[in-house]
Amino acid sequence: MHEQIGEHLTWTLPIVGVVHSDTIVTTWVVMAVTLVFFAIVGKSYRSAYQTRRQAVVEGVVNYIADLSAGTLGRKGEPFVPFFIALFVFIFAMNQFGMLPFKALGLPFGGSPTADINTVVPLALIIFVMCWAVGFKHNGIRQFAHLAKPSPFLLLINIIEEVARPVTLAARLFFNIFVGELLFIVVASIVQAKVAIGFFNLSLAVTFVPFLIQFFNLFVGTVQAFVFTLLAIVYLSLAIGEDH
Amino acid sequence: MSSEALVAGLTLLSFGIIIAAVAFGSAIGDGIVASKAVEAIARQPEARPNILTFMFMGIGVLEAFPIIGLGLAFYLLLVVVKVPDMIAHLTVVAK
Numbered sequence: 120m121h122e123q124i125g126e127h128l129t130w131t132l133p134i135v136g137v138v139h140s141d142t143i144v145t146t147w148v149v150m151a152v153t154l155v156f157f158a159i160v161g162k163s164y165r166s167a168y169q170t171r172r173q174a175v176v177e178g179v180v181n182y183i184a185d186l187s188a189g190t191l192g193r194k195g196e197p198f199v200p201f202f203i204a205l206f207v208f209i210f211a212m213n214q215f216g217m218l219p220f221k222a223l224g225l226p227f228g229g230s231p232t233a234d235i236n237t238v239v240p241l242a243l244i245i246f247v248m249c250w251a252v253g254f255k256h257n258g259i260r261q262f263a264h265l266a267k268p269s270p271f272l273l274l275i276n277i278i279e280e281v282a283r284p285v286t287l288a289a290r291l292f293f294n295i296f297v298g299e300l301l302f303i304v305v306a307s308i309v310q311a312k313v314a315i316g317f318f319n320l321s322l323a324v325t326f327v328p329f330l331i332q333f334f335n336l337f338v339g340t341v342q343a344f345v346f347t348l349l350a351i352v353y354l355s356l357a358i359g360e361d362h
Numbered sequence: 363m364s365s366e367a368l369v370a371g372l373t374l375l376s377f378g379i380i381i382a383a384v385a386f387g388s389a390i391g392d393g394i395v396a397s398k399a400v401e402a403i404a405r406q407p408e409a410r411p412n413i414l415t416f417m418f419m420g421i422g423v424l425e426a427f428p429i430i431g432l433g434l435a436f437y438l439l440l441v442v443v444k445v446p447d448m449i450a451h452l453t454v455v456a457k
Contacts, residue, residue, distance in 0.1 A: 120442070148409070165370065227407040277452050286426070289426070289430050290426035290429075292428070293429045293430045293432075294425075294426060294429050295427065296433055297429050297432055297436070300436055304436075307446065338425075341418055341419075341421070341422040342422060342426075344418075344422065345419055345422040345423055345426075348419060349423075
C-alpha cells in the first residue's frame with residue numbers, strides 16, 4: 120500500500136523554508152482560471168441580450184450580493200464584492216480537485232482547500248477583517264461584548280471567540296480532505312483483492328468513486344456557501360455591535 | 363498475543379467507536395433538521411426556496427462535526443498508528 124495521506128510536493132525557499140508547491144501552484148491556476156472567466160463574462164456584459172453563461176453568473180452573484188447586503192445592512196455595502204469573490208474562489212478551489220492533473224504527472228492538482236495551509240489563512244483573513252472593521256466602527260467598545268451577560272462569562276466568551284476561526288477553518292478543511300481520503304480508502308480496498316465466497320468485494324467497490332465524486336460536488340458547493348455565509352454573519356456581528 | 367497486535371486491535375476498536383458515535387449523532391441531527399424543514403414547508407409552501415436554503419446551510423454546518431471526527435479517526439488509524447502496515451507486518455510474521 121503506497122498511498123500516503125497529506126503527501127505534497129515541496130519547494131525549499133530561502134526565507135520561509137519548505138512550502139507545499141502543489142497547493143501554491145494549484146491556487147495560482149484557480150486564480151487565473153476564475154480571473155479569465157470573469158474577465159470574459161464581464162467584457163461581454165454590455166451586449167444587448169443575455170447569454171446563458173451570463174445568466175448563471177448573474178444568478179450566483181445576485182444571490183450572494185442580496186444575502187450579504189441584507190445581512191450586513193448599509194454599513195456593510197463595501198464588503199459585498201469581497202464576499203462574492205470569496206464564494207467563487209472557495210467554490211472553484213473545492214471543485215478543482217475533480218480534475219485529474221496530478222494523475223497525469225503535472226506538478227499541480229487536487230483541491231488546495233484539502234491542505235490546512237490554505238484554509239487557516241482564509242479563516243484568519245476573515246477574523247482580522249472582522250476585528251479591524253469592528254474597531255473602525257465601534258472603537259475599543261467592540262470588546263465589551265466579551266463581558267456582556269455577566270463578567271463571569273468572560274472566559275467562556277474568549278474561548279468562543281477563539282473557537283470561531285478554528286471551526287471555520289476545520290469545517291472547510293476536513294470536508295474537502297475527507298472527500299479525497301475516501302478515494303484512498305476505496306483504492307486500498309480494491310488493491311487488497313478482497314473476496315467473500317463468490318462475492319468479489321474489490322470488483323464491486325470499483326464503481327463507488329463515481330458516487331463519491333457526486334458527494335464531493337455537493338459538499339464542495341455547500342461548504343463554500345457555508346464558509347461565505349458564516350463570514351457574513353461574523354462580520355455583521357462585528358459591525359452592528361450596539362443595536 | 364504480541365503488543366503490536368494489541369495496539370492494532372485497540373486502534374481498530376476505537377476507530378469503530380468514533381465512527382459509530384459520529385454517525386449516530388449526525389444522523390439524529392440531520393433527521394431533526396430535515397423533519398422540521400418538511401413541517402415548515404407543509405405549513406408555508408410558498409416559503410419553500412428560503413426554507414431549503416436554510417436547511418442545506420444547517421446541514422452543512424452540522425455535517426462538519428461528524429466529518430471532523432471522521433478525519434481525525436482516519437488520522438489516528440492511518441498516520442498515528444499505521445494500522446494497515448501493522449496488519450500486513452503481523453500477517454507476514456504469522457506465516
